[in-house]
Amino acid sequence: MITVWATILAVALANAAIKATGPILLGNRDLPPKAKAVTALLASALLAALVVTETLGGEGRFALDARLVGLTVASLVLLLRAPVLVVVALAVVATALTRACFG
Amino acid sequence: MVVSGEKRRSEYGTERGHDDEKGYLAGARAAAPFALATAMLGVSFGVLARSLGWGIAAPIAFSLVAFSGSAQFAVVAVFGAGGGAPAAIMAAVLLNTRFLAMGLAVAPSLKGGRLRRAVEAQAVVDSSWALASRGGGQFDRARMIGATVPQYVAWVVGTVVGVLVGDVVGDVERLGLDALFPTFFLVLLVEQLRNDDRRTAMVALLAALLALLLMPFTPPGVPVIAACVTALLGLSNLGRRP
Numbered sequence: 001m002i003t004v005w006a007t008i009l010a011v012a013l014a015n016a017a018i019k020a021t022g023p024i025l026l027g028n029r030d031l032p033p034k035a036k037a038v039t040a041l042l043a044s045a046l047l048a049a050l051v052v053t054e055t056l057g058g059e060g061r062f063a064l065d066a067r068l069v070g071l072t073v074a075s076l077v078l079l080l081r082a083p084v085l086v087v088v089a090l091a092v093v094a095t096a097l098t099r100a101c102f103g
Numbered sequence: 104m105v106v107s108g109e110k111r112r113s114e115y116g117t118e119r120g121h122d123d124e125k126g127y128l129a130g131a132r133a134a135a136p137f138a139l140a141t142a143m144l145g146v147s148f149g150v151l152a153r154s155l156g157w158g159i160a161a162p163i164a165f166s167l168v169a170f171s172g173s174a175q176f177a178v179v180a181v182f183g184a185g186g187g188a189p190a191a192i193m194a195a196v197l198l199n200t201r202f203l204a205m206g207l208a209v210a211p212s213l214k215g216g217r218l219r220r221a222v223e224a225q226a227v228v229d230s231s232w233a234l235a236s237r238g239g240g241q242f243d244r245a246r247m248i249g250a251t252v253p254q255y256v257a258w259v260v261g262t263v264v265g266v267l268v269g270d271v272v273g274d275v276e277r278l279g280l281d282a283l284f285p286t287f288f289l290v291l292l293v294e295q296l297r298n299d300d301r302r303t304a305m306v307a308l309l310a311a312l313l314a315l316l317l318m319p320f321t322p323p324g325v326p327v328i329a330a331c332v333t334a335l336l337g338l339s340n341l342g343r344r345p
Binding site: 001003004005006007008009010011012014015016018019020021022023024025026027028029030031034035036037038039040041042043044045046047048049050051052053054055056057059061062066067070071074075078084085087088091092093094095096097098099100 | 136157158161164165168169170171174175178180182187188191192195196199200201202203204205206207208209210211213215216217220221222223224225227229232233236238239240276277278279280281282283284285286287288289290291292293295296302303304306307308309310311313314315318319320321322323326327330331332333334335336337338
């Protein structure tokens with residue numbers, strides 16, 4: 001149990017330090033224009049990578065499963081400009097149905 | 104002169120206050136669906152940690168002080184597979200290194216001195232950070248904080264429920280709920296793509312490909328950090344709208 005508590009503390013401290021690094025380095029200064037041109041694209045890069053890793057990640061490093069069907073359905077209804085809640089509901093239902101049918 | 108200056112400043116102050124308040128509320132509202140999903144994930148984290156013999160206090164404390172689904176699940180997975188503390192901490196740090204880039208990006212949009220900004224930056228989580236992104240490297244600080252608060256509460260309450268009551272949601276995977284987060288991220292990505300230029304789409308495509316290529320060969324966390332490199336395309340003129 002000591003190991004668990006020590007790990008909890010270490011992860012919490014590391015997490016806080018990682019998040020604090022940027023603001024501590026920069027203070028109230030702005031990013032230089034070149035850096036800003038990079039961070040402006042960071043959201044798309046991160047979100048695209050997170051879509052991939054959250055869809056295909058698993059206990060092994062890589063898993064093709066029902067989530068892929070859910071995300072495909074979500075992409076299609078997004079193209080039709082459906083409201084967010086509809087997109088999310090259909091993705092969840094498609095994923096659950098695929099699992100129920102193919103285990 | 105002084106009086107009118109004071110007056111103007113205080114009026115400006117209240118206006119800012121109102122704007123902030125609106126931002127907090129808008130953020131909280133925008134994060135509501137994320138909070139729901141976070142609560143369910145919190146429940147499954149509680150159940151999982153309890154099943155490893157962590158007792159009641161440790162899983163709840165973990166959620167209170169770390170507030171990081173990916174890192175906490177990674178720690179549980181490493182311990183569950185018989186790994187030790189160093190491996191668990193490494194996995195968690197690797198997963199959360201992306202917050203370094205996100206913290207740098209958001210830093211200029213935060214308020215106050217170094218210390219206050221460092222505290223405000225604790226509100227950085229994927230969904231809130233993306234919801235607060237205004238394009239062009241600008242972030243809405245109030246919206247980000249407003250979006251994080253309900254998710255934090257949901258994560259902690261979910262963990263408590265999971266630890267005390269057990270699995271009330273049923274099997275997250277059986278219900279298809281594991282598709283929630285990738286779908287949310289896809290929705291946020293599509294919003295980014297609708298607002299921005301062609302270069303944004305190119306970066307997203309390259310980032311997705313890079314993550315996909317690296318996933319089978321690298322530990323979790325590495326593909327996402329590596330994909331950040333594609334944002335360096337911002338330094339080029341490729342695909343920039345004239």
